[in-house]
Every structure is written in structure tokens, then in C-alpha cells.
Amino acid sequence: MKDKHIRSLERIVGGPSSILYKKEDLLPYDCDGFTLHKHLPKAVVFPKNTEEVSKLAKYCSDNKLPFLARGAGTGLSGGAIPLNGEVIISLTKMKKLLSIDFENRYAVVEPGFVNLKLTNLISDKGYYYAPDPSSQYCCTIGGNVAENAGGAHCLKYGVTTNHILGLEVVLPNGEIIEIGNNGIPDSLGYDLIGLLTGSEGTLGIVTKIIVRISKDPEAKQTVLAYFDSVADGSRAVADIISAGIIPVALEMMDKIAIEAVEAAAFPVGHPKDIEALLLIEVDGISAGIDEQINQILEVCKKRNVREVRAAQDEEERNKWWANRKTGFGAVGAISPDYLVQDGVIPPSKLPEVLSRINKISEQYGLRIANIFHAGDGNLHPLVLFDTRNPGEAEKALEAGSACLKVCADVGGTITGEHGVGIEKIQEMRFVFNEREIKAQTDIRDVFNPSNLLNAGKLFPE
Amino acid sequence: MKDKHIRSLERIVGGPSSILYKKEDLLPYDCDGFTLHKHLPKAVVFPKNTEEVSKLAKYCSDNKLPFLARGAGTGLSGGAIPLNGEVIISLTKMKKLLSIDFENRYAVVEPGFVNLKLTNLISDKGYYYAPDPSSQYCCTIGGNVAENAGGAHCLKYGVTTNHILGLEVVLPNGEIIEIGNNGIPDSLGYDLIGLLTGSEGTLGIVTKIIVRISKDPEAKQTVLAYFDSVADGSRAVADIISAGIIPVALEMMDKIAIEAVEAAAFPVGHPKDIEALLLIEVDGISAGIDEQINQILEVCKKRNVREVRAAQDEEERNKWWANRKTGFGAVGAISPDYLVQDGVIPPSKLPEVLSRINKISEQYGLRIANIFHAGDGNLHPLVLFDTRNPGEAEKALEAGSACLKVCADVGGTITGEHGVGIEKIQEMRFVFNEREIKAQTDIRDVFNPSNLLNAGKLFPE
Structure with a gap:
């Protein structure tokens, strides 16, 4: 029902078309990509700009309402699940590309901007945005920042944190801070960009993001290798790395995973009886590609590969990757x-x-x-x-x-x-002792002292 | 004189050979590479291990003695200057290489370990440590972490923060925390490695560092280009980057700088009448090197280069770099x-x-x-x-x-x-407003609440 908080929140976002509060409307927001815990939010609001986000945060803080930010809801560890009946601030209406500077190689986007859309928009000019989580066709760059998302092609060029040059952040009390400058790597003061990136929505709400865009490599090539033993496949991985080759991607699938991707949307005819498959992509200057590929073929042969070859053409390369990227979803087929x-x-x-x-x-x-x-x-x-x-x-x-x-x-x-989210919160103790966890929650308290923003995530308490 | 604090500190470090407190002994510690401000420390202590560092920090905190950590003292912004008569904790006796894991590509060093020594120790196995500040022959990796040091060859592979995989840190109250694991990139919890790296000695004292070691590229080559105008040289830089080439190093010197390096220890005969010089190094697979070099030569020609060529051999390449690396010091010659x-x-x-x-x-x-x-x-x-x-x-x-x-x-x-140190503390306001500075000093307060560790650095107050 439309209690006084709902009415106030509705006013901030400019009317009933930007808020959900009825139970049937809230159901799709009871979890994210981690579906084992479900909780209904109090409401879902859809701000259109930083100012509205700031007012929403301030309102929630002043009125002790738990709240959290949500992108596309594709997160796999439950970071956007409203454990405490939060007000969900959905950033899906803040999805504009604000500017691109090709000369200095950066783009400025709103948090709801979809990851793959950026590469699609700039590819004709020969640029791309490097981090490519499997959900990139629908996940948002704001969510990528929250979770420090990786992807199959992050081995050579790094994960999200390596491609973020600046952030505008709304703190839980509604204050707006800017971190980083106009698209240059910033090493001034403490590394707040690094701190915010991967903080799983517990420190602030990112409302503007400056991302590095990268120039397409002159050439790329992909190798597919089939192994009769997982151990041989694993050793080939280690050998490739120690040979000093840094592939863009070095992916492995075992027998059950292969069964799954072959049963899903983009089968490519991988043999059913192999134990492991490697998909290895290299990029760079054309003249250097063949040499890298030959080195990789040699390594695989030394490790008893059953069959190994480079893609015949772009079409085959794309087919292999489409098959790989069905990934986790494909497991649903088996x-x-x-x-x-x-x-x-x-x-x-x-x-x-x-x-x-x-x-x-x-x-x-x-x-x-x-x-x-x-x-x-x-x-x-x-x-x-x-x-x-x-x-x-x-x-x-x-x-x-x-x-x-x-x-x-x-x-x-x-x-x-x-990310850790709610999924791995107990497992944090496998790695951190109490003192080390406290060092982190103390930092959270600086930004989020009343812990109204996305409470119950990331750290066991 | 040997007051009660000196006697206590002396006991912690195990005797008089590990402490300096007489004025004449303290003089060399009144500044670091930034020599415009000089202040005498109260004492300089030389702990041998983490436990002693922890006890020193606890003693100073308990007794309200200002203190700070110092490596080789090569910092250029005054980060190790004892502004408040600090007890200086010199880490030069903690200079061991603790372990190397070639297979997983990391080394564990104490903070006083000298930067260049690492590359020298592992180069016969085909590895190197990437960050190369000009002072690398004497600066310490602990100091590099404090300042997030860069270097001429950091364009392609990143600065110190991109090569740190783990830290052991003594907090100002003497607590010891470990951040990061056994040599793997760690994205768990908040990015404390990123936060500590470049924090200019204001958050804690690093006592152990896990650094990434890199495989030597198969080949490298350097190009030297002379320009009659700074504008043409600058445009060539922009053109190289937009061509999608990522050199390992892309250095520029103007006329006065060239005059200086030619007057210093390693002259190579650069013409005296050129306005700008570029030194460009590329690396990678042998087969790709020539193509990169040809692209660079083309770009330079389009920008009216007077003379441009690749090094004839390793000897010439090394001479060019030795000349460049005399850098700042060379200016002392003119x-x-x-x-x-x-x-x-x-x-x-x-x-x-x-x-x-x-x-x-x-x-x-x-x-x-x-x-x-x-x-x-x-x-x-x-x-x-x-x-x-x-x-x-x-x-x-x-x-x-x-x-x-x-x-x-x-x-x-x-x-x-x-870094900012004391040198650029007022200039912080060119970039940050009060709110943004407060967000950072609030973080400092988490680690360093009484601000006894390296006070008066990094942030204007």
C-alpha cells in the first residue's frame, strides 16, 4: 500500500510511473541471478538522474529505510537481493552514453548503460570496451563496477577495475563525490576508484562512470584443442603461460560442461568423449599472430592433445565463442x-x-x-x-x-x-580472520556509517 | 640524548647498533629526495623483522610519538621527511628476498629490497620485475609501494599497483594484517592492496610484499626520433597511440633536457639543435616487432621527423636508455x-x-x-x-x-x-574539493586514527 514513505519516494522520482510498490510488481525484484534466497523489497524506484539518486539516498538515510542499488539484476552472488526489505534504487532508466573521446580513449556512461552496447556503438571506429562478462548483452556497466566484473577476454587486459578511469558516486547520506578526472589514469590520493570498484554496492551508488575504451587489435586468432585427460589440458594451460604467451582468453571446459554447451543454443559438434577442451585466443600485430599460434599448437602437442587447430575464418571463431558464452545458462539444458x-x-x-x-x-x-x-x-x-x-x-x-x-x-x-554478496558470506572466513574483516567493515563505516545501504552483504558479522 | 623513549626503542630493536639518536647521525635523515624542507627526526631505528616493526609502532602509538617509515629516501615529494620530529622506522635492514615461485610468477620480498636487484636476480631465468622508476638501482620496493612508483617502461604493463599481489602491513597501533593471497590476483572484499599502494606511508607500514614477476618478451626494439618542433613530436606521440600500438615506453625530452643528458654521464651525441626527441620501445613476439617498428617510422615521417631510426643492436639500445635514465640527475650538470x-x-x-x-x-x-x-x-x-x-x-x-x-x-x-607528500599538499585543492578530501582523511582515520603515522602529508588540513 501507498504509505507515507512511498508517497515521498514517488515525489522524488516525479510520479507513479517511476515507482513500484504493489506486491505483484515487486516479485521480479525478490532476487537477482542468485536465486536461492528471495526477499521482497519495500519498493522499487527508477530515478532519472544523479540528483534524484542523491535525494533518494538522503531520504532513505534520514528515515532509516534500508536501501540498495540494482542494475540489470544479473549478479550471481545475491548482491542486489533486498534481504532487509530494502527500497531498491533501479538504475535502468539512467542508461545514457554521455560522451566519447576517441582521441583520449574514454567514454562516459550512466550506470544503467548495457556493457555490450558500448562496444557495438564504437566498433565501427575500431574501438571496444574490454571487460566482457558472459552476461554482457544485458548486464550494466554500473553493475560491472559494483562487482568488479571479469570475463573470458580479461586475461590479457584485466578486469573492470583496470578499465575504470573515474566515477561519480552518491554516498549513502546523499552527498555526491567525484573520483578521478577526465579520462586519465589517476593516482592522486588514496585509490578510491579501486576501493569503490568491487565494493558490491556497500559504499555508495555509482551514477556516472568514465571507462577506458581500447583500440581493436590488428588481428586475432583462436585455437581449439581437445584433450583426453583433464590433467593434460591443465598442464597445457600452465605451459602456455610459462612460455611467456599472454593470450587474451584461455578458457577450459570439462566433459560435463561440453555436454551442456552442445545441448544448448549454439552446438558446434565438439566430440562427446573428450575430457577437456581449451579455447585460446591471441591478439596483436598481424605478423606476430602466426608465431603465437604455432607456439600454442606445439605446447598442446607435447601434452598429448587429441586434436588442435586454429579457426579457419571469422565465422568459425565466432561460432566457437558463441558456444562458449552460452556457458552457465547451457547447464540448464542438462x-x-x-x-x-x-x-x-x-x-x-x-x-x-x-x-x-x-x-x-x-x-x-x-x-x-x-x-x-x-x-x-x-x-x-x-x-x-x-x-x-x-x-x-x-x-x-x-x-x-x-x-x-x-x-x-x-x-x-x-x-x-x-563477488561475495550473500552467497559466500560465510566463506569469507576461509580467507580472512576477524581482524582483517574488521579492517574492511571499518572502511565501510566511513562511507556507510548506519549500514542502511545494502546491509548483510560481503562481510559476515 | 638518550631519553627514556630512546632507551625503550633501543631495547625493541635489540641494541645500540640499530638506532641513531645523536644530532650528527640524524642529519642525513632530515629530508629525502625533496630537499627544500628539512627537519630532524627524533631518532632513526632499524628493525630486523615484522615483529620489531609492530612493537615500534605500538610503542610510538602508546606514547604519542609521531613516527614514519622510510625506505631508501629517494622519494621526490617529501613523503619521508620528519615534519614533526618523527621517529623514523628505516626498513633498510629488512631487505631479504623471501621466496620466488616461477611457476606461478611471483616473488615475496621484504620492504627494503632494492627494486633493480629483483630483475637482476631473476633475469637469467628469463623473468623481470616490471616497474622501473629511474632510481631503481637504489630505491626499495617498500618505497615503491608507498608512492605507487611508475617508470619509463610502465606504459604497457602498468605502474606498481598493477604488480602487487599481496601485502603484510603493520597498522599504526601495531596490529599486523595480511592482504591478498599466495600470489594470485585478489578481488575479494574491498581492494585494500590498491588502497595501501600509493597511500604515501599514511595508513600503515608494509613489511612484506608479494610482487608479480613477468616473463621477458621474446624481443624488444627501440626507436629514436629527432624533431625540429615540439608540436610535431607531440603529435607523433598521439598518432602512435591512436594507431593502436602500445609501446612499452614512449619517452620525450625537449631541448633543455637534451642539453642536460648530453652534459651528464652517458652522452650519446644527440644533435644540439633539435627541439624534441622521442624514445619509443616496443616488445613482443619477434615476428611482430618489425611491423610495429615500421608503423612507428611511418608515423614519425608524417610528422616531419628530422631523423628516425631503430637501434642497430642491444648495445646501442642500452646506451640510449642509460642516457635517458640519467634524466633528472643530469639536470644537475647544467x-x-x-x-x-x-x-x-x-x-x-x-x-x-x-x-x-x-x-x-x-x-x-x-x-x-x-x-x-x-x-x-x-x-x-x-x-x-x-x-x-x-x-x-x-x-x-x-x-x-x-x-x-x-x-x-x-x-x-x-x-x-x-606522490603528493608535503610538496604538493596545497595543490591537492586544484583537483579535490573539501568534501572529497574529507572522504579520504576519513579513510585515513580508520587505519591511523590518532594521525601519529606520517602526519602532515598528502592532504591539506
Whole structure:
């Protein structure tokens, strides 16, 4: 019902077309890409500009209303779930491209601007925006900043934080601060851009983003390699990296993942009996591409590859990537439910960790598919389950947590690009002790002292 | 004299050989590479391990003694100057290489470990440590972390913050925290590595550093280009970047800088009548190098280059770089004193800014040399002066500040790699308003609430 807060919020955003508050309208906002916890928000408001965001934040703070910001809702760790019946500030109406400076290589966007749209808009001029999460066709750059999103092609050029040059941020009390300058790397004072990027919506609401745009490489080429053993595939990954080649992307899929992508929208005919597949992309000056490709072919042959070859043409290259990018979603084609995990390990531990994940799968009696960024050790174990079987969702959560424990045990960490959210909040203790967590919550208190903004996320309390 | 604090500090570091407190012994510590302000410390202590650093910090905090950490003292903005008669915690005895993991590409060092020593130790295995400040033969990696040091070869691979994978930090109250894991990029929780790196010794004392080591490129080549006009040289820089070439280094020197490096230790015979010189290094797969070099030669020719060529051999390449790296010091060969500034501008503004710096030079009647990282817009105007002429040091400071104002005015910032320290503390207001400065000092208060650690640096108060 339209209580006094709803009426006040409605006034701030300029009328009833920019607010949802009826239960049936709120249902789509009860979770994000992490669907195991659902909570209804108090309301969803759609501001049109920074000023409205600032007023909304101030109103919520002054009236002790919990609130949080939401982009496209594709986050995988529950960062946008209204755990405490939050007022959701949806940034989907703030989706303008504000300016592009090709000469100095940056673009200024509003937070609701969709990731892939930027590359599409500038590709005819020979530029692209590098971070490419699998959800890039619909996820927003604001959400990418909140989660410090990665992507298949982030091995060589880095994840979101490496491509953000400036931010406009609304603090929980409504104050607006600007960080970073007009599109130049900024190393002045403390690195607040780095601090905000990946802070999972707990420090402020980003209302303007200056991103670096990159020049298309002169050439790129992709290699596809099939292995009869996961260990050989893993060793080939390590060999490529130690050969000093830095691919743009170095992706691996295991047998179950291959079964899934072949059952989904873009099958390419991968053999059903291989144990591991590598997809390796290199870029650069044309003259150097062939040499890199030859080195990669040699490495794979030394590791007993069954079949390895470069794409014949752009069409084949695109087909391979479309197949890979169906990724997690494809798992839905072979299992009613799945849980995607996101751990990072030192690359040399890959064979050991994959074998330990295999044991976890046996122990819990649940299939685990692996489809991941092998080059930087960023694993994505996908635990397959069926919620209709009583207790199986809980078992899946436990199995996922056990996978993260393995990552932490070998000196790795519990998230590479999906964030902690509510999903991995307990697993934070695999990596941080109380003192280290307190150092972080103390920082949160500076920006978000009453913890009304996105409470209950990121840190166990 | 040996008061009770000196006696207590002496006990913590294990005896009189690890502490200085007599005036004559303290004199070398009254400033760092920024020599215009001098202050005597209360004492200088030389801890041998993290535990001693922790005890020293706790002792100073408990007894309200101002303190600060110091590496090799090569900093250029005064970050290690004991403004408040600090106890200086010198980290020069903590200079061990603790471990190297070639397979996972990282090394663990103590803060007093000298930058260049790392590359020297691992080069026979084909690896190097990328950040290369001009002082790398003597500056410490701990100091590099404090200042987020850059270097001539940081254009392609990034500055210090891009190569730090983990830190052990002693907080001002003596607590020890670990940030980051065993050599993997860590995106868990807030980016404390990014926050600490470049915090100019105001948040904590780094006692262990995990750095990324990089594989040597298969090949590298350097081009030297002479221009009859600064504008043509600047435009060539912009053209190289827009051609999509990312050189490892793209350095520029103007006429006065060339005069200086030719008068210093490693002259190479640059013509005396050219207005600008570019030194451009590319690296990568051998097969791609020639193509990059040809593109660079073409660009330079289009911009009316007088002479341009690639190095004939490794020896010539090394000579060019030795000449460039004498850099700032070389200016001492042509002027009794000089002040180096450090601003950043959007690359497209280079011609405009250089011409405005020229006007500042005329206005103040002081010569200004420019020797800088043109590729990322990181300028280093060097204001030449003679302290023996009354008032000239003050004029030099004003001229330096005016150069920074120009950088800020065109949308740039006031430091690229030297830090703010005490030198540029007033100039912070060219870029930040009060609210933005407060957001940063609030963060400092989390780590350093009583502001006993390195007070009076970085932020105007």
C-alpha cells in the first residue's frame, strides 16, 4: 500500500510511473541471478538522474529505510537481493552514453548503460570496451563496477577495475563525490576508484562512470584443442603461460560442461568423449599472430592433445565463442537447477584442484561441471542438482562451499569475478580472520556509517 | 640524548647498533629526495623483522610519538621527511628476498629490497620485475609501494599497483594484517592492496610484499626520433597511440633536457639543435616487432621527423636508455638546483600544455626542461634555478605549482608517480574539493586514527 514513505519516494522520482510498490510488481525484484534466497523489497524506484539518486539516498538515510542499488539484476552472488526489505534504487532508466573521446580513449556512461552496447556503438571506429562478462548483452556497466566484473577476454587486459578511469558516486547520506578526472589514469590520493570498484554496492551508488575504451587489435586468432585427460589440458594451460604467451582468453571446459554447451543454443559438434577442451585466443600485430599460434599448437602437442587447430575464418571463431558464452545458462539444458561457484587458485594447482573437485562431486553424489578462465586460475565449478529432490539444494550449497574451501586451502581465494554478496558470506572466513574483516567493515563505516545501504552483504558479522 | 623513549626503542630493536639518536647521525635523515624542507627526526631505528616493526609502532602509538617509515629516501615529494620530529622506522635492514615461485610468477620480498636487484636476480631465468622508476638501482620496493612508483617502461604493463599481489602491513597501533593471497590476483572484499599502494606511508607500514614477476618478451626494439618542433613530436606521440600500438615506453625530452643528458654521464651525441626527441620501445613476439617498428617510422615521417631510426643492436639500445635514465640527475650538470614536477594530462592536450609551460618559464624567468613519459601524458617539468640567487627557490616553487595548475585545468591531475607528500599538499585543492578530501582523511582515520603515522602529508588540513 501507498504509505507515507512511498508517497515521498514517488515525489522524488516525479510520479507513479517511476515507482513500484504493489506486491505483484515487486516479485521480479525478490532476487537477482542468485536465486536461492528471495526477499521482497519495500519498493522499487527508477530515478532519472544523479540528483534524484542523491535525494533518494538522503531520504532513505534520514528515515532509516534500508536501501540498495540494482542494475540489470544479473549478479550471481545475491548482491542486489533486498534481504532487509530494502527500497531498491533501479538504475535502468539512467542508461545514457554521455560522451566519447576517441582521441583520449574514454567514454562516459550512466550506470544503467548495457556493457555490450558500448562496444557495438564504437566498433565501427575500431574501438571496444574490454571487460566482457558472459552476461554482457544485458548486464550494466554500473553493475560491472559494483562487482568488479571479469570475463573470458580479461586475461590479457584485466578486469573492470583496470578499465575504470573515474566515477561519480552518491554516498549513502546523499552527498555526491567525484573520483578521478577526465579520462586519465589517476593516482592522486588514496585509490578510491579501486576501493569503490568491487565494493558490491556497500559504499555508495555509482551514477556516472568514465571507462577506458581500447583500440581493436590488428588481428586475432583462436585455437581449439581437445584433450583426453583433464590433467593434460591443465598442464597445457600452465605451459602456455610459462612460455611467456599472454593470450587474451584461455578458457577450459570439462566433459560435463561440453555436454551442456552442445545441448544448448549454439552446438558446434565438439566430440562427446573428450575430457577437456581449451579455447585460446591471441591478439596483436598481424605478423606476430602466426608465431603465437604455432607456439600454442606445439605446447598442446607435447601434452598429448587429441586434436588442435586454429579457426579457419571469422565465422568459425565466432561460432566457437558463441558456444562458449552460452556457458552457465547451457547447464540448464542438462540439469533442472545448478549453482555456479567462483574460486581462484594459483595456476600451478589446477590439476590437483580439479581432481579434488571431482572427489567432492563423488562425495555429495552431485555432478559438477567445470567451465572456466583457466589462464588466470579463475574456476567456475557448476554444481548440478534438482530442487524437487528434498535436501538436494542444501547439498549443492555444501558441495559448492567445499569447492571454495579447496581453492582457499591451496592458497587461492573464494571469488574471482562474481563477488561475495550473500552467497559466500560465510566463506569469507576461509580467507580472512576477524581482524582483517574488521579492517574492511571499518572502511565501510566511513562511507556507510548506519549500514542502511545494502546491509548483510560481503562481510559476515 | 638518550631519553627514556630512546632507551625503550633501543631495547625493541635489540641494541645500540640499530638506532641513531645523536644530532650528527640524524642529519642525513632530515629530508629525502625533496630537499627544500628539512627537519630532524627524533631518532632513526632499524628493525630486523615484522615483529620489531609492530612493537615500534605500538610503542610510538602508546606514547604519542609521531613516527614514519622510510625506505631508501629517494622519494621526490617529501613523503619521508620528519615534519614533526618523527621517529623514523628505516626498513633498510629488512631487505631479504623471501621466496620466488616461477611457476606461478611471483616473488615475496621484504620492504627494503632494492627494486633493480629483483630483475637482476631473476633475469637469467628469463623473468623481470616490471616497474622501473629511474632510481631503481637504489630505491626499495617498500618505497615503491608507498608512492605507487611508475617508470619509463610502465606504459604497457602498468605502474606498481598493477604488480602487487599481496601485502603484510603493520597498522599504526601495531596490529599486523595480511592482504591478498599466495600470489594470485585478489578481488575479494574491498581492494585494500590498491588502497595501501600509493597511500604515501599514511595508513600503515608494509613489511612484506608479494610482487608479480613477468616473463621477458621474446624481443624488444627501440626507436629514436629527432624533431625540429615540439608540436610535431607531440603529435607523433598521439598518432602512435591512436594507431593502436602500445609501446612499452614512449619517452620525450625537449631541448633543455637534451642539453642536460648530453652534459651528464652517458652522452650519446644527440644533435644540439633539435627541439624534441622521442624514445619509443616496443616488445613482443619477434615476428611482430618489425611491423610495429615500421608503423612507428611511418608515423614519425608524417610528422616531419628530422631523423628516425631503430637501434642497430642491444648495445646501442642500452646506451640510449642509460642516457635517458640519467634524466633528472643530469639536470644537475647544467643548473645548480632544480625542482622536478609531476603532472598528468590527457594525451591530446600535450601540444597546448607544453606551450603553456613555455609561457610560465618566460613569466618567471626560469628555464624549464621537459623530460617525461609522453605515452601516458605524465609530464615532468624540471624548473632550473639557483638557490644562491635570493628568492629564486620560491619563484621555482611557484613556477612548478603553476605548471601543475595547467595540468589540472586541462582535465589532468597533479601527480603521476612522485606522490603528493608535503610538496604538493596545497595543490591537492586544484583537483579535490573539501568534501572529497574529507572522504579520504576519513579513510585515513580508520587505519591511523590518532594521525601519529606520517602526519602532515598528502592532504591539506
